[in-house]
Amino acid sequence: MVTTPLLPSDYLDLVSPLRAGADLRGRIEAVHPETADAATLVIRPGRGWRRHTAGQYVRIGVDVDGRRLWRAYSITSPTDRQDGRITITVKAIPDGQVSNHLVHRARPGTLIRLDQPTGDFVLPHAKPAKVLYLTAGSGITPVMGMLRDTEVDDVVLVHCAPQPQDVLFRDELHGLVADKKLRLTEVHTAMDGRLDVARLGELVPDWAERETWACGPAGLLDAAEEHWTDNGVRERLRTERFRPRIVVAGDGGAVTFSTTGKTVDADGATPLLDIGEEAGVLMPSGCRMGICFGCVTPLKAGAVRDLRTGEITEAEPGVLIQTCVSAAAGPCDIER
Amino acid sequence: MTAIDPTAHLTAEQIEELGRELDAIRDEVLAARGEQDAAYIRKVISAQRKLELASRGVLLFSIFPPAWLLGTAGLSVAKIMENMEIGHNVLHGQWDWMRDPKIHSTTWEWDHVSPSEQWKHSHNELHHTYTNVIGKDNDLGYGIMRVDEDQKWHPLHLGQPLWNLVNACFFEYGIAAYDLELGKNLHKRRRRNPEFRARAKAVGRKIRKQVLKDYVIHPLLSGPSFLTTLAATFTANLVRNIWSHSVIMCGHFPEGVQVFERRSVEGETRGQWYLRQMMGSANISGSRAMHFMTGNLSHQIEHHLFPDLPSNRYAEVAVKVRALFEKYELEYITGPLPKQVFSAWHKVFRLSLPNKKPKIKTPAREKELVAS
Numbered sequence: 001m002v003t004t005p006l007l008p009s010d011y012l013d014l015v016s017p018l019r020a021g022a023d024l025r026g027r028i029e030a031v032h033p034e035t036a037d038a039a040t041l042v043i044r045p046g047r048g049w050r051r052h053t054a055g056q057y058v059r060i061g062v063d064v065d066g067r068r069l070w071r072a073y074s075i076t077s078p079t080d081r082q083d084g085r086i087t088i089t090v091k092a093i094p095d096g097q098v099s100n101h102l103v104h105r106a107r108p109g110t111l112i113r114l115d116q117p118t119g120d121f122v123l124p125h126a127k128p129a130k131v132l133y134l135t136a137g138s139g140i141t142p143v144m145g146m147l148r149d150t151e152v153d154d155v156v157l158v159h160c161a162p163q164p165q166d167v168l169f170r171d172e173l174h175g176l177v178a179d180k181k182l183r184l185t186e187v188h189t190a191m192d193g194r195l196d197v198a199r200l201g202e203l204v205p206d207w208a209e210r211e212t213w214a215c216g217p218a219g220l221l222d223a224a225e226e227h228w229t230d231n232g233v234r235e236r237l238r239t240e241r242f243r244p245r246i247v248v249a250g251d252g253g254a255v256t257f258s259t260t261g262k263t264v265d266a267d268g269a270t271p272l273l274d275i276g277e278e279a280g281v282l283m284p285s286g287c288r289m290g291i292c293f294g295c296v297t298p299l300k301a302g303a304v305r306d307l308r309t310g311e312i313t314e315a316e317p318g319v320l321i322q323t324c325v326s327a328a329a330g331p332c333d334i335e336r
Numbered sequence: 337m338t339a340i341d342p343t344a345h346l347t348a349e350q351i352e353e354l355g356r357e358l359d360a361i362r363d364e365v366l367a368a369r370g371e372q373d374a375a376y377i378r379k380v381i382s383a384q385r386k387l388e389l390a391s392r393g394v395l396l397f398s399i400f401p402p403a404w405l406l407g408t409a410g411l412s413v414a415k416i417m418e419n420m421e422i423g424h425n426v427l428h429g430q431w432d433w434m435r436d437p438k439i440h441s442t443t444w445e446w447d448h449v450s451p452s453e454q455w456k457h458s459h460n461e462l463h464h465t466y467t468n469v470i471g472k473d474n475d476l477g478y479g480i481m482r483v484d485e486d487q488k489w490h491p492l493h494l495g496q497p498l499w500n501l502v503n504a505c506f507f508e509y510g511i512a513a514y515d516l517e518l519g520k521n522l523h524k525r526r527r528r529n530p531e532f533r534a535r536a537k538a539v540g541r542k543i544r545k546q547v548l549k550d551y552v553i554h555p556l557l558s559g560p561s562f563l564t565t566l567a568a569t570f571t572a573n574l575v576r577n578i579w580s581h582s583v584i585m586c587g588h589f590p591e592g593v594q595v596f597e598r599r600s601v602e603g604e605t606r607g608q609w610y611l612r613q614m615m616g617s618a619n620i621s622g623s624r625a626m627h628f629m630t631g632n633l634s635h636q637i638e639h640h641l642f643p644d645l646p647s648n649r650y651a652e653v654a655v656k657v658r659a660l661f662e663k664y665e666l667e668y669i670t671g672p673l674p675k676q677v678f679s680a681w682h683k684v685f686r687l688s689l690p691n692k693k694p695k696i697k698t699p700a701r702e703k704e705l706v707a708s
Binding site: 001002003004005006010011014063065066067068069259260261277280281282283 | 369432437549
């Protein structure tokens with residue numbers, strides 16, 4: 001009442017953006033380079049932060065060139081870190097707006113938006129006896145979070161990176177090997193070529209007996225799923241993907257965002273989430289790969305295509321669509 | 337159009353070329369828009385909130401005259417900033433590109449009795465689309481005044497200088513009534529329309545909240561300063577109303593601004609739409625502080641050409657737009673605030689009387705007539 005039309009929190013945010021009860025934010029406290037194109041960010045989360053489980057990721061909202069962009073990154077710090085800070089390790093990908101900003105331009109002191117940690121790529125409560133981690137590139141990040149958090153008696157890590165200097169956390173990993181806490185095989189793909197998952201047995205003879213966590217590019221994960229399935233041990237494999245598998249694209253159409261009052265042309269391959277964000281529409285977003293349902297939005301008219309399956313969804317009262325994996329299939333109206 | 341068409345010398349091709357040149361100006365700003373712009377609006381919002389808090393704090397002791405003066409002045413400025421540079425522009429979607437849900441046209445609510453949702457419709461959709469089109473743009477005299485010779489005279493217009501003064505003092509209520517289209521909707525049949533009733537209720541709720549804050553809670557919190565704080569918040573609202581009314585009058589009412597016939601906008605091209613915005617708006621010249629306090633509506637011409645560009649960019653855009661006016665031999669109407677306010681008021685007085693017959697032509701217009 002006193003502060004109408006604003007809320008008291010709008011004023012409190014001016015002085016204490018990380019307080020309990022505020023929208024969840026974090027402050028970047030330090031940026032440590034890891035490799036030429038990767039860096040670790042130390043983030044002090046706001047008071048509302050709920051402790052994560054090793055292997056989970058967090059979505060962060062960063063202003064890049066004045067524009068709020070949301071991305072998900074695996075948490076690489078252990079859950080029991082004394083100072084309550086968390087770290088994420090970001091690898092700059094070509095044309096990646098957020099990753100390049102975070103690796104090369106992020107400054108300590110910057111406020112970012114946070115979501116609560118989430119993800120089911122985690123170790124079970126009962127510690128497995130034998131573990132295999134199979135990772136490539138920045139796919140090491142959730143696994144690093146697990147390695148730092150939970151000691152398992154028998155752990156093998158097979159990690160792929162183009163060259164030795166591209167291996168994230170290399171010194172720390174070699175330290176673990178020296179302490180006999182980890183067996184590590186590095187596959188340097190620039191020299192040795194891609195890892196042939198079908199021949200994994202040559203590197204890890206007992207791979208099929210191991211509970212496995214795999215994270216990396218789609219090619220690696222697809223091959224792994226096939227290999228584990230073929231050997232009848234699919235239930236031992238857990239994968240974490242960074243991108244949805246896009247299989248089908250069709251014709252696009254004019255997309256109307258009726259709440260905002262904007263209409264833009266969309267092709268049949270670009271997720272509606274990207275189309276809306278580009279047009280300045282306030283789109284809710286989540287994992288950007290079709291798993292978290294943070295982006296669901298009512299479809300008021302028209303039809304959309306699920307980019308993963310090609311399935312067409314037509315507008316009906318109450319129909320919600322995942323904008324991050326849906327593209328226009330003809331003209332449509334999104335309630336945003 | 338009024339008497340002479342000041343754009344008659346332009347060919348259809350030139351008008352489309354003008355449109356392309358304006359599109360290019362817009363694209364330049366869109367390409368450059370970024371971190372500094374975002375920092376600007378955040379700084380303004382933060383400064384406004386601090387100024388409002390501080391002023392309201394000082395007013396708790398408004399029983400002491402210096403505190404009253406300081407607090408009232410601060411609150412007036414804060415309220416002007418909130419409505420003009422922040423509210424008006426955020427609600428235009430000028431900052432939507434930042435994708436910050438806290439500074440977005442679909443979530444913003446302003447310190448004003450008209451709910452932002454209704455204002456956005458009547459202002460962004462109707463006024464900005466049909467700028468100065470008689471019968472379509474209700475901003476032309478707000479439905480209570482006659483501001484162009486081509487609008488029909490009615491004996492009620494005799495009182496329009498008085499209506500305008502009252503409207504200036506209670507401008508935010510005038511706008512709320514206008515957004516509700518009260519004039520039209522108070523007819524018996526329409527009054528029952530559920531859609532209108534819902535909107536009227538929303539306005540009622542908004543008024544209640546605003547009044548409660550400014551005229552009940554804040555004075556009560558001031559204890560012994562109750563009455564003086566009440567006077568202070570009333571004064572601040574009055575100052576804000578008169579200020580914004582004056583600025584907005586200067587946007588479309590000064591002499592020389594063109595109005596348009598309904599049929600002239602049928603099938604309008606992009607270039608023609610731009611041209612109508614150019615001829616239908618007027619600027620206010622002045623210092624940077626002056627531009628800031630008008631919410632950069634002093635750059636009314638540029639604002640009407642590019643309503644969704646961030647306001648902090650209008651000053652640089654104005655230089656390029658003005659060059660285009662010269663290139664295409666069009667009159668860029670601008671002047672200091674007192675001159676423009678006088679010009680607008682002069683028109684309100686003049687047009688309160690029926691047109692003199694035959695229509696008086698200014699010498700310049702006569703010359704053009706002869707030439708053509």
